[in-house]
Amino acid sequence: MAPVMSLPQATWSTAYNRFGFGARRLxxxxxxxxxxxxxxxxxxxxAGQIRNAELxxxxxxxxTLYEYSASQADERAxxxxxxxxxxxxxxxTTAALMLSPPVSESIMDSKDARxxxxxxxxxxxxxxxxxxxxxxxxxxxxxxxxxxxxxxxxNHFCVSASKxxxxxxxxxAFEREAIRPFVLGRFVDMLxxxxxxxxxxHYLDNAQSVGPNSRAGQNAKRGLNxxxxxxxxxxxxxxxxxxxxxxxxxxxxxxxxxxxxVGREGNxxxxxxxxxxxxxxxxxxxxxxxxxxxxxxRAQGEAVxxxxxxxxxxxxHISEKFARAFVADSPSPTIxxxxxxxxxxxxxxxxxxxxxxxxxxxxxxxxxxxxxxxxQMLVAAYRALxxxxxxxxxxxxxxxxxGMPLWTPGGPNGFPDxxxxxxxxxxxxxxxxxxxxxxxxTKEAPRPRDLLERIxxxxxESTREAVLRAESGPQAYALMILSPEFQRR
Amino acid sequence: MMLSRHPSRREFFGLSGSVFAxxxxxxxxxxxxxxxxxxxxIVLRGALDGLSAVGPLGDPDYADLHRExxxxxxxxxxALPLDSFFGLNPAMKAFGQLYAxxxxxxxxxxxxxxxxRSHFDGQDVLESGMPTPGRTESGWLNRAILALPVAxxxxxxxxxxxxVPPLVLRGQAPVLGWAPAELGPPTDDFVGRLASLYDHGDKxxxxxxxxGFEADRMINRGGMNALKAGGDVVDxxxxxxxGAARLMNADDGPRIAALAFDGWDTHVAxxxxxxxxxxxxxxxxxxxxxxxxxxxxxxxxxxIVAITEFGRTVRVNGDxxxxxxxxxxxxxxxxxxxxxxxxxxxxxxxxxxxYEKRDLKPTTDLRAVLKGVLADHLGLGTSKxxxxxxxxxxxxxxxTGLVAA
Numbered sequence: 076m077a078p079v080m081s082l083p084q085a086t087w088s089t090a091y092n093r094f095g096f097g098a099r100r101l102x103x104x105x106x107x108x109x110x111x112x113x114x115x116x117x118x119x120x121x122a123g124q125i126r127n128a129e130l131x132x133x134x135x136x137x138x139t140l141y142e143y144s145a146s147q148a149d150e151r152a153x154x155x156x157x158x159x160x161x162x163x164x165x166x167x168t169t170a171a172l173m174l175s176p177p178v179s180e181s182i183m184d185s186k187d188a189r190x191x192x193x194x195x196x197x198x199x200x201x202x203x204x205x206x207x208x209x210x211x212x213x214x215x216x217x218x219x220x221x222x223x224x225x226x227x228x229x230n231h232f233c234v235s236a237s238k239x240x241x242x243x244x245x246x247x248a249f250e251r252e253a254i255r256p257f258v259l260g261r262f263v264d265m266l267x268x269x270x271x272x273x274x275x276x277h278y279l280d281n282a283q284s285v286g287p288n289s290r291a292g293q294n295a296k297r298g299l300n301x302x303x304x305x306x307x308x309x310x311x312x313x314x315x316x317x318x319x320x321x322x323x324x325x326x327x328x329x330x331x332x333x334x335x336x337v338g339r340e341g342n343x344x345x346x347x348x349x350x351x352x353x354x355x356x357x358x359x360x361x362x363x364x365x366x367x368x369x370x371x372x373r374a375q376g377e378a379v380x381x382x383x384x385x386x387x388x389x390x391x392h393i394s395e396k397f398a399r400a401f402v403a404d405s406p407s408p409t410i411x412x413x414x415x416x417x418x419x420x421x422x423x424x425x426x427x428x429x430x431x432x433x434x435x436x437x438x439x440x441x442x443x444x445x446x447x448x449x450x451q452m453l454v455a456a457y458r459a460l461x462x463x464x465x466x467x468x469x470x471x472x473x474x475x476x477x478g479m480p481l482w483t484p485g486g487p488n489g490f491p492d493x494x495x496x497x498x499x500x501x502x503x504x505x506x507x508x509x510x511x512x513x514x515x516x517t518k519e520a521p522r523p524r525d526l527l528e529r530i531x532x533x534x535x536e537s538t539r540e541a542v543l544r545a546e547s548g549p550q551a552y553a554l555m556i557l558s559p560e561f562q563r564r
Numbered sequence: 565m566m567l568s569r570h571p572s573r574r575e576f577f578g579l580s581g582s583v584f585a586x587x588x589x590x591x592x593x594x595x596x597x598x599x600x601x602x603x604x605x606i607v608l609r610g611a612l613d614g615l616s617a618v619g620p621l622g623d624p625d626y627a628d629l630h631r632e633x634x635x636x637x638x639x640x641x642x643a644l645p646l647d648s649f650f651g652l653n654p655a656m657k658a659f660g661q662l663y664a665x666x667x668x669x670x671x672x673x674x675x676x677x678x679x680x681r682s683h684f685d686g687q688d689v690l691e692s693g694m695p696t697p698g699r700t701e702s703g704w705l706n707r708a709i710l711a712l713p714v715a716x717x718x719x720x721x722x723x724x725x726x727x728v729p730p731l732v733l734r735g736q737a738p739v740l741g742w743a744p745a746e747l748g749p750p751t752d753d754f755v756g757r758l759a760s761l762y763d764h765g766d767k768x769x770x771x772x773x774x775x776g777f778e779a780d781r782m783i784n785r786g787g788m789n790a791l792k793a794g795g796d797v798v799d800x801x802x803x804x805x806x807g808a809a810r811l812m813n814a815d816d817g818p819r820i821a822a823l824a825f826d827g828w829d830t831h832v833a834x835x836x837x838x839x840x841x842x843x844x845x846x847x848x849x850x851x852x853x854x855x856x857x858x859x860x861x862x863x864x865x866x867x868i869v870a871i872t873e874f875g876r877t878v879r880v881n882g883d884x885x886x887x888x889x890x891x892x893x894x895x896x897x898x899x900x901x902x903x904x905x906x907x908x909x910x911x912x913x914x915x916x917x918x919y920e921k922r923d924l925k926p927t928t929d930l931r932a933v934l935k936g937v938l939a940d941h942l943g944l945g946t947s948k949x950x951x952x953x954x955x956x957x958x959x960x961x962x963x964t965g966l967v968a969a
Contacts, residue, residue, distance in 0.1 A: 499772060500772045500773075503772040503773050503776050504773070504776030504777055505776075507750050507754075507755065507773065507777075511754060515726065515727055515728060516728060518728050520731055522684060522698070523684055535764070535765055537765050538765070541758075541761040544683075545683065545757070545829075546611070546683050546753075546826065546827070546828065546829030547610060547683060547684075547824075548684055549728075550754060550757075550826065551684070553750075553754070554758060557758055558761060559762065559765045562766075563766075
């Protein structure tokens with residue numbers, strides 16, 4: 076029998092830092108009950124959505140890429156020549172890297188380029204526009220819990236832009252189309268949207284996975300690719316100890332054959348869109364994880380995904396990760412248990428999970444021991460210092476320098492959520508260098524005392540002293556965002 | 565293009581971008597033969613120890629009170645003699661040469677009217693020109709531009725060096741922005757402050773920080789760390805000055821510029837003729853030299869003013885540094901300066917002569933110096949100087965004779 080839970084005092088510091096992206100220097104200060112303020116953010120009608128007609132849908136982005144690739148053979152050869160001729164930057168420092176555009180763009184702008192300005196690379200342009208939309212959303216939120224949820228789920232179901240241009244140009248759209256609509260919705264809906272999304276299909280090679288006995292398999296002598304099937308089981312749903320076997324992986328890969336992306340010729344439908352290609356599908360009933368699936372076509376994969384979403388192993392795996400992302404590197408089994416119970420009881424209602432976290436006593440009482448990851452730290456710094464975020468390029472660079480290149484994790488397990496991963500000497504040094512620069516970019520010279528009061532009202536005396544004794548405003552701002560209270564959440 | 569906007573990509577490429585920006589401003593009418601003055605204001609943030617920059621060697625209490633930080637007449641690092649009483653920090657060789665050529669002077673025992681010891685408030689008063697801190701909308705240099713006759717103003721662009729313009733040049737008058745391509749790494753002082761903050765409250769971060777910067781030193785600095793660490797700062801100052809001078813030397817370039825150099829808050833291991841302060845002064849010296857070189861013939865019509873928010877204690881503290889004080893020095897250099905002298909109503913260093921028994925007492929209002937430069941170099945009238953430019957300073961008489969006739 077559970078004891079009656081008395082909720083600890085909810086502080087604004089916890090609301091801002093554990094749940095959100097930190098307090099903002101600009102804008103009206105929030106007041107009242109911090110829990111209610113977070114709840115209010117969750118109940119915004121369009122919570123988590125980005126409405127920006129200028130951002131292309133995935134098919135639009137891929138069609139742009141198809142056209143660009145076809146027309147740019149010459150241009151690329153020229154750019155390669157420029158690159159090998161040494162047009163790239165000299166050995167750059169952190170600050171210089173952050174302040175300069177990516178090489179791909181600098182070549183376009185270089186004075187050494189031919190007089191006729193080549194069309195800007197749409198991959199870079201769209202990637203940066205998507206980055207800007209994400210940055211604007213995170214900087215603009217009063218607290219930012221929903222945007223933290225977006226980042227969490229986007230990293231859980233990550234794609235990586237390093238896979239190729241077809242992933243880089245759709246990574247932002249993937250987040251907008253497959254993650255954001257469901258951060259407060261149902262896990263199963265997010266799962267379905269993610270796995271069929273062209274960015275994921277490309278990233279984990281399912282777009283070219285072909286049933287060996289399908290018509291396409293017979294003709295082209297191509298075969299099965301298990302990549303997506305394995306990662307769905309291991310990373311997206313059950314977890315590595317979730318009780319599946321190699322036979323399950325292979326069988327699931329057969330189920331997923333035919334899930335692919337329409338090519339530029341548009342033979343199967345709208346170019347750049349997801350499609351189920353029956354010609355590539357390994358037809359027939361399948362047995363995996365102790366169940367029998369006799370559906371035809373696409374419905375078979377959807378049925379497997381629905382069962383995976385409802386598995387108790389998935390509830391445990393997701394709840395543990397969720398608690399780790401927000402509360403502690405090693406969250407107590409009790410909070411994980413409470414979240415898993417909510418997940419199970421609500422059929423994977425992610426909104427209910429979010430509410431449960433806000434209502435959980437541990438979430439408000441656990442000490443702030445985790446280091447902000449680079450995205451969290453940069454957004455928090457931009458909010459705290461009121462920095463101009465119209466140029467997302469700078470933040471994108473900083474993320475790369477800090478070891479968290481946007482939408483570009485090293486593998487399908489995403490970026491680490493544990494503090495140790497970010498607490499490296501090089502990582503901390505880079506934080507110092509970037510903070511040092513951000514301090515100097517701070518405009519209107521806010522008074523350090525006022526800023527500290529606003530951003531870190533609970534700062535320890537040592538932090539207060541260091542900030543107030545700084546020799547200049549920029550130094551004070553940099554010390555503030557490097558302070559343990561700011562770096563930890 | 566104003567720097568109050570986000571700096572464009574072009575600006576990050578360096579000078580060419582900013583010259584392009586300058587070309588969009590009204591051209592200076594450079595009628596041949598007409599006076600075409602250049603004014604550079606350098607803000608030394610952190611509170612410069614005037615007593616180790618320009619030592620009162622003839623004061624009987626100086627050596628005892630300022631101890632290991634005091635400059636000396638003799639020895640391996642002897643001060644550069646300025647007159648029978650004052651000696652210049654030997655790190656400032658170029659300034660010493662300009663002084664000998666009567667193109668540089670020092671104002672000693674000077675301070676604004678600010679008498680507390682907060683850097684931020686002190687810099688606020690220094691740069692805003694307001695009688696009290698916290699009214700930071702604009703700086704005195706910007707308001708000085710607005711106070712120029714319209715025809716003169718149309719000739720002028722002003723240049724703020726740095727990604728955020730120094731307060732002294734912020735305001736309604738349009739300002740060009742330019743920053744060296746890189747801001748430079750954090751200084752050793754900054755890392756030291758952070759390390760001591762982490763030591764208090766976060767051992768993990770402290771360990772990572774030390775390891776990070778230690779590795780950096782071993783890789784990049786190979787055993788010369790103290791020297792090279794200072795070298796980074798020196799390099800930054802020189803780069804900023806070189807770029808600013810190049811822009812100001814263009815026919816249609818800006819005539820007024822403001823720069824800010826950080827790092828003067830020497831609470832620990834300040835050093836005197838050698839060490840940290842000397843490295844910083846060496847950087848300032850190189851910056852001044854870079855202006856002389858870069859401005860070419862325009863140097864003749866140039867005044868550079870280097871100022872700080874307040875000075876440091878006369879006595880050395882327990883860490884071989886000095887704490888926040890009151891009066892300090894101001895440096896003036898340039899072909900248009902009536903130089904070769906130290907201007908000081910020396911208050912003395914005996915206990916009864918110190919401000920609050922600890923600081924060099926201010927005997928010259930720094931605003932009088934600045935107003936003197938604005939009056940004689942840019943031709944601003946006394947009433948505007950006492951009202952629009954330095955509000956509430958009508959009783960502070962502009963110092964005359966700073967600029968060569």
